[in-house]
Amino acid sequence: MPARGDHDARRRDVSEAVWQVLAAKGFGGLTLRAVATHMGSSTGLLTHYFPSKQALVRHALEIAQQHTAGRERFTSAGEGLPGLRAALLDVMPLTPQSTAMNRVWISFWDAALSDAELAEVELQRYERWRGMLRPHVDAAIRLGQLAGDPDDVDPDDIVATAAGFAHGIVVQAIFDPARFPAQRQIALVDGFIARLQR
Amino acid sequence: MPARGDHDARRRDVSEAVWQVLAAKGFGGLTLRAVATHMGSSTGLLTHYFPSKQALVRHALEIAQQHTAGRERFTSAGEGLPGLRAALLDVMPLTPQSTAMNRVWISFWDAALSDAELAEVELQRYERWRGMLRPHVDAAIRLGQLAGDPDDVDPDDIVATAAGFAHGIVVQAIFDPARFPAQRQIALVDGFIARLQR
Structure with a gap:
């Protein structure tokens, strides 16, 4: 169970870092390296979540849509x-x-x-x-x-x-x-x- | 004189290739490599015209502005x-x-x-x-x-x-x-x- 909690917390950290990179640099500046730098982690860790650039962009789109849907x-x-x-x-x-x-x-x-x-x-x-x-x-x-x-x-x-x-x-x-x-x-x-x- | 003519012709070729890359890929896809590929030349040749990415973007902006000003x-x-x-x-x-x-x-x-x-x-x-x-x-x-x-x-x-x-x-x-x-x-x-x- 704690492992599961860690996993979810890490996913949230990754999603938050993707959003921060998007907000600062847009989709054009969205790379595994930029997300890793923002998290102070390695790009290797992130390839676990995003095996391809396409997977990263898809996740970013979901997050952007969540932020948009959840706005005041x-x-x-x-x-x-x-x-x-x-x-x-x-x-x-x-x-x-x-x-x-x-x-x-x-x-x-x-x-x-x-x-x-x-x-x-x-x-x-x-x-x-x-x-x-x-x-x-x-x-x-x-x-x-x-x-x-x-x-x-x-x-x-x-x-x-x-x-x-x-x-x-x-x-x-x-x-x-x-x-x-x-x-x-x-x-x-x-x-x-x-x-x-x- | 012929050398000068060649030089001007080459500049026009470069400018045309920059415009073609811009039109196909936008500023986000504008790289020395993309322009070189479009011309069938080496990126080395292009660094003569564009010593930096910034120089390439500035030239692209000029060309885009010329196209815009010259439109019907x-x-x-x-x-x-x-x-x-x-x-x-x-x-x-x-x-x-x-x-x-x-x-x-x-x-x-x-x-x-x-x-x-x-x-x-x-x-x-x-x-x-x-x-x-x-x-x-x-x-x-x-x-x-x-x-x-x-x-x-x-x-x-x-x-x-x-x-x-x-x-x-x-x-x-x-x-x-x-x-x-x-x-x-x-x-x-x-x-x-x-x-x-x-």
């Missing part, structure tokens, strides 16, 4: 556009934690562009995220919150536009935190939502 | 919002050439996040790009094209929102060309512009 969320004041607003704020780099998370996912874009399997993972992640935004847009249409003729509104296009806007602000804010403090990011989301509104 | 542009049908529309379409991955260009710049985000000097380059690139969008937004305000009270409109916020929207659509389109064909990208830009309009 905004609560929405209502259905439709207020829900969409909260969902967009959920991805903004408003705190050091969400900045680290975004930094990791931006680096994953590059990794995914050089690897067909990872590109498919990223395509699916986007589909899932757009799928999470979609019910808010559907509710906004149903509740008559959107500007324009409801028959002319394509919910998929509103979702893609909102997802695009959010990620594009994320990238600008990550590179230029002085020009994009949390307060301005929130104001930009509010302005975007206001322009969708009738 | 949309002509605008008028001042203000039509000009903004054309400027946003200019960055969309509507052709194989602009897809390659965007793939390169997305990979640069990761490179820049791990390197303070490159992060400053990216911050300046964004400032320059927002600076190019700004006159269109100023004209739109002056011409009374924007929705809302002109005194409440912050041109910097409109510019950041437009830049964010465009890059966010770029990323989605790069990963999911089947869901984001050229025609849909153009429709999304048109929808975004329409929602800015009074």
